[in-house]
Amino acid sequence: MARVKIDKVTKKFGKVEAVKDFSLEIQDGEFIVLVGPSGCGKTTLLRMVAGLETVTSGRIFIEDAEVTHVRPKKRDIAMVFQNYALYPHMNVYSNLAFALKLRRIPKAQIKEIVKKTADLLGIGDFLNRLPNQLSGGQKQRVALGRAIVRQPKVFLFDEPLSNLDAKLRVSMRAEILDIHQRLNNTSIYVTHDQLEAMTMGTRIIIMKDGVIQQNGSPKEIYNNPANKFVAGFIGSPAMNLMPFVIKEDGGKLIATSGDMALAVPAEKETPLRSYVNQEVCLGLRPEHISNSAGNGGEQGKSSFMAFVRLVEPLGSEQLIHLEARNQRFIARIDPRSTISYGDSLDFYADMNFAAFFDSATEARIV
Amino acid sequence: MRQYQTIRTISRLLFYAILLFIVGVFFFPFLWVIYTSLQSPITAGAVPPDLLATPTLDNFRQVFEQGQFFRCLLNSTVVVLLTLVANLIISLPAAYVIARNRQNWMMFLVLFLQMAPWICLLLPWYIIFKKLGLYDTYFGLVLSNLTFMIPFTVWLMLGFFEDVPVEVEEAAWLDGCSHMGTFIRIVVPLVKGGIITISTLGFMFCWNIFLFPLVLSGYETKTLPVFVYGFLADNQLDFGPLAAAALLAMAPVIVFVLLNQKYFRQGIAFGGGK
Numbered sequence: 001m002a003r004v005k006i007d008k009v010t011k012k013f014g015k016v017e018a019v020k021d022f023s024l025e026i027q028d029g030e031f032i033v034l035v036g037p038s039g040c041g042k043t044t045l046l047r048m049v050a051g052l053e054t055v056t057s058g059r060i061f062i063e064d065a066e067v068t069h070v071r072p073k074k075r076d077i078a079m080v081f082q083n084y085a086l087y088p089h090m091n092v093y094s095n096l097a098f099a100l101k102l103r104r105i106p107k108a109q110i111k112e113i114v115k116k117t118a119d120l121l122g123i124g125d126f127l128n129r130l131p132n133q134l135s136g137g138q139k140q141r142v143a144l145g146r147a148i149v150r151q152p153k154v155f156l157f158d159e160p161l162s163n164l165d166a167k168l169r170v171s172m173r174a175e176i177l178d179i180h181q182r183l184n185n186t187s188i189y190v191t192h193d194q195l196e197a198m199t200m201g202t203r204i205i206i207m208k209d210g211v212i213q214q215n216g217s218p219k220e221i222y223n224n225p226a227n228k229f230v231a232g233f234i235g236s237p238a239m240n241l242m243p244f245v246i247k248e249d250g251g252k253l254i255a256t257s258g259d260m261a262l263a264v265p266a267e268k269e270t271p272l273r274s275y276v277n278q279e280v281c282l283g284l285r286p287e288h289i290s291n292s293a294g295n296g297g298e299q300g301k302s303s304f305m306a307f308v309r310l311v312e313p314l315g316s317e318q319l320i321h322l323e324a325r326n327q328r329f330i331a332r333i334d335p336r337s338t339i340s341y342g343d344s345l346d347f348y349a350d351m352n353f354a355a356f357f358d359s360a361t362e363a364r365i366v
Numbered sequence: 367m368r369q370y371q372t373i374r375t376i377s378r379l380l381f382y383a384i385l386l387f388i389v390g391v392f393f394f395p396f397l398w399v400i401y402t403s404l405q406s407p408i409t410a411g412a413v414p415p416d417l418l419a420t421p422t423l424d425n426f427r428q429v430f431e432q433g434q435f436f437r438c439l440l441n442s443t444v445v446v447l448l449t450l451v452a453n454l455i456i457s458l459p460a461a462y463v464i465a466r467n468r469q470n471w472m473m474f475l476v477l478f479l480q481m482a483p484w485i486c487l488l489l490p491w492y493i494i495f496k497k498l499g500l501y502d503t504y505f506g507l508v509l510s511n512l513t514f515m516i517p518f519t520v521w522l523m524l525g526f527f528e529d530v531p532v533e534v535e536e537a538a539w540l541d542g543c544s545h546m547g548t549f550i551r552i553v554v555p556l557v558k559g560g561i562i563t564i565s566t567l568g569f570m571f572c573w574n575i576f577l578f579p580l581v582l583s584g585y586e587t588k589t590l591p592v593f594v595y596g597f598l599a600d601n602q603l604d605f606g607p608l609a610a611a612a613l614l615a616m617a618p619v620i621v622f623v624l625l626n627q628k629y630f631r632q633g634i635a636f637g638g639g640k
Contacts, residue, residue, distance in 0.1 A: 052536050072539040079540050085533035089555045099541035150541070 002063040002153035002186055003028050004049065009058030011044050011210075018044045020210040022058070031180050031187045033201030035194055037233070041210035042190045046156050049188060051075050062153055078147035079156040083163060084139045086131040092118075092142050093127040099150045117145045120179070137168045141175075148179065155180075157189040161196065173200060194234050198222065206230050224355075228362035231283045231355060237319060240289070240329035243359065244282040246275045255282050255356075258325035262302040265351050271366040272356060280365065283355035286319065289331035290348050291339060301348045308343040322347060399616075402609035410605040425610035432607075435614070438593035443618075444504055445579075445589060446572045449511040450565055456512070457519035458561070462549060464520065465527035473524075479517035485577070487513065492581050502584030510578045515571070519564050526560035527553070566626045573619050590615040 004026040011019040019041040026032050034042040047053040049060060051072035059068045067075050086095050093114060100110045118124040121141045131139055140160060147155055157176070161169045177200060180187055191197055197204050198218045206213040206221065206229075214226040225231035231239040244255035244262070253264040253272055262282070264272060272280070309328070310321035313335065320331045320339055324347075331347060339345065356365040402410050404421035429435055464472045491510060492501070500506035530553055538548040554561070576591040583589060594615050597608040 050536075050540060052539070072536070073542045073544065077540060079537070081533045081537065083531070083533060085531065085537040087534060087538070087552060089558075098538075098543075102542040102547075146537070146541070 003061075004154055004186060004188070005061040005064075006045070006049065007059045007061070009045070009048060009060060010056045011041070011048060011053065012056045018210050019048070022210070022212065024205060024212070024215070026186060026188065028186055029184045030202055031177070031189065031200065032203045032205060033189045033191060033197040034205050034207060035191055035197035035201075035233075036207035036213075038192055039209075040207040042192075042207050043158055044210075045207075046079075046158055046188060046190045049154070050077050050079050050156055076150075076153045077156060078150050078152040078154075079158060080140075080143045080147050080160045082159040084131070084143045086139060086142055086146070088131050091128050091130055092123060092134070095131070095142055096127075096145050096149050099146070113149050117149045120148070120182075121145050121175075136164050137172060140164065140172060144176070144179070148183070153186065155185050155187040157187065157191075159191055162191070162193070169196075176200070195236060198234065206233060223353075224364075225283070226364055228281055228283070228357040228364075231357065231364075235285060237286050237330045237332075239283045239285050239355070241281050241283050241357070242327045242329060243279050245277065245279050246272050248276050255280070255354075257327055260304045260325045260327070262304065262349055262351055262354075264354075268351075268354070268356070268366045275356075275358075275365065279359050281357040281359055281362070283357060284329070284349055285353065286330045286332035288350040288353040289322075289329065290350070291320075291331070291333050291337055291345060292348065301350050303346050303348050305344060306347045308339055308341055308345070311339055311341060396616075399609045399612055402605050403613045405606055405609075407604070407606055410609070411603075425606035426614070428607045429611045429614060434588065434593055434596075435611070438588050438590045439614075441504075441583075441587050442573060442590040442615075445507045445511065445587070446569055448504060448508045449515060449572045450568050452508060452512055453515045453519055453568060454561065454565070457516050457564075458523065458554065458557075459549070460516070461520040461523035462527050462553060465524050466532075468528075476517050476520050476524075480521060484514060488578065488581055491578075495582055501582060502586050504587060506582055507579055507587060507589070510582055511572050511575065515568055519568070522564055522567075523557065523560050526557040530556045562626050566623055569622050570619050573615075 004024075006022055006024045006026075009019060009022045010017065022041075022045060024032075034045065036042050044053060048055050051067070051070060055068050059066055061067065062075060062077070087098065090098065096114045096117060097110045100113060105113075114127070115124065118127060121144060123138060123141050123145060126134060126138060126142075131142070134142065143160065160176075161172050164172060173196060176189075189196075189200060191200075197206075198221075201218060203216065204218055204221050205215045208229050214221055214230045216224075221230060221234055225234060225239070228241060232241055242257065244257050246264070247254050247256050247261075249261075253269050253276070254261045255264060256262075304324055306322040306324035308320055309323050312319040312321070316335060318333050318335050318337060318339070320333055322329055322331055333339070357363065358365055401415070401417075403425050404423070405412075405416075405419060406422050406424065409416045409419040410425075464476070487510075495501045495506045500509065534552060534556075535548050538552045539545070543551065574591060575589075576595065579587075579589040579592050580595065583592060594608065594611040597604055597611055
């Protein structure tokens with residue numbers, strides 16, 4: 001297992017800068033997730049770590065040894081590809097054994113390692129099958145097995161679950177994490193699915209346009225997004241992001257939109273003082289908007305009247321699409337609530353969890 | 367319903383009749399060669415043909431007694447095999463590199479080489495080969511064959527190589543395989559169909575090529591098509607031995623194609639689709 005250090009790495013394709021001045025340190029045994037929309041540079045970065053793409057500038061280290069210009073075969077890295085990349089003309093056994101044969105490991109030892117890995121992944125019965133005789137989940141397990149047998153320093157995952165159906169994705173996610181916990185391997189996992197990122201990573205790096213937007217634990221990123229992009233990207237449904245104007249009312253700050261006014265909690269006032277009479281972006285997660293004031297009307301909850309545009313019952317919760325003063329947002333409420341389309345009701349925003357973003361820079365104010 | 371079935375049956379019969387006619391048109395000359403090779407000198411060129419004449423193997427005996435048949439058979443075999451091997455060694459890596467680094471000018475060059483009229487090369491080559499001592503040598507004949515084979519092979523194999531996913535190669539590199547190792551162990555097995563197709567087509571082409579061996583080969587390296595031509599004497603036309611020699615010359619190609627027809631059909635369809 002190994003530490004990985006990416007030091008000010010930039011990658012250009014002609015004039016296009018796919019990765020810009022990217023720096024990151026990954027500790028031994030960490031499972032970090034690179035997440036972002038398509039074209040944000042996450043796969044390019046992963047491929048540079050693997051040696052499959054050249055680096056325009058910057059350096060990459062694995063276990064303190066610089067590998068920036070070292071060929072892929074010498075980096076001792078294993079990669080699980082999005083479309084599996086199994087060798088079509090070799091059966092499962094040969095796919096798993098290929099890397100070991102290249103290292104001239106004795107046949108008996110190869111057999112033992114392959115069998116152990118196959119049993120770990122539950123593919124022991126398929127060793128004689130060709131890849132085109134396997135299902136998507138089985139292929140992905142073989143791809144995983146091919147990485148595991150080599151016992152590499154670093155595991156790389158390039159959106160390995162994106163070709164699987166939703167149910168299989170859930171079970172494979174658990175399997176990958178289970179294997180990570182057993183082997184304690186250093187892993188870099190790339191995905192565009194924020195749900196995958198939140199459930200899998202010990203640390204998440206959110207990227208946009210080749211630049212790190214935020215680097216932190218799933219909880220940190222969810223509760224304290226660094227900017228508007230992160231706030232809108234993480235969470236399902238995404239955080240409600242609405243333009244409000246900060247006004248002063250008797251020494252207290254309020255966020256206003258038309259005649260809708262939401263009180264800013266005292267602890268958030270100081271950074272917002274310099275934004276009085278200016279537009280900011282107010283972020284509220286759906287679960288922080290409810291149709292009840294709670295026990296005794298908690299402090300920080302501001303009420304407003306809203307029109308119900310759509311009700312989405314999901315079984316364990318309901319998603320209510322609301323409109324108030326031309327602002328549209330989504331609330332997550334109790335499944336037992338009887339709200340229907342066309343209702344105009346009082347809703348409560350828990351401003352203790354509100355995030356404020358600068359309208360121009362989109363950076364978080366508080 | 368009955369009327370529909372009748373129309374369907376008639377259509378089907380008509381279809382097969384047309385198909386048989388077309389096959390017959392293409393197959394007839396071959397059947398005629400077989401017939402003629404089994405006829406005596408009297409019945410061989412008879413008009414109308416005597417279909418009830420007793421077949422004879424005299425023509426084949428004459429071909430073997432002529433003395434050069436086996437020598438020419440060996441020459442053809444050596445030249446074809448050397449051409450096929452050299453062609454694969456040169457063309458496969460070339461096609462692979464062009465497929466992976468697709469540049470329009472490379473494709474244009476490959477097509478241009480195929481469009482050039484080969485006969486223009488005949489006289490210059492004769493002069494050059496004579497001066498270089500390549501006249502009447504296997505090397506010379508193989509070289510002349512490769513000039514046609516290489517562009518054709520590269521053009522046909524491009525589609526096959528493009529269909530090999532790059533990720534499969536990348537996986538091999540990460541597994542510890544060198545570029546050459548990846549090409550040999552991973553890529554080449556995946557284009558096996560194309561290789562068999564090109565080998566079959568190459569075998570047919572090189573085996574049957576006549577004009578260049580006629581000019582560039584001599585007594586030592588005479589190939590079978592040139593040997594068959596020898597039966598067209600100045601003042602006599604022996605149809606029987608000529609047909610027998612032609613049939614013997616055709617036989618290896620027919621066997622080879624029949625053995626590889628599955629890959630041949632796949633490869634042609636695939637190459638045509640690209």
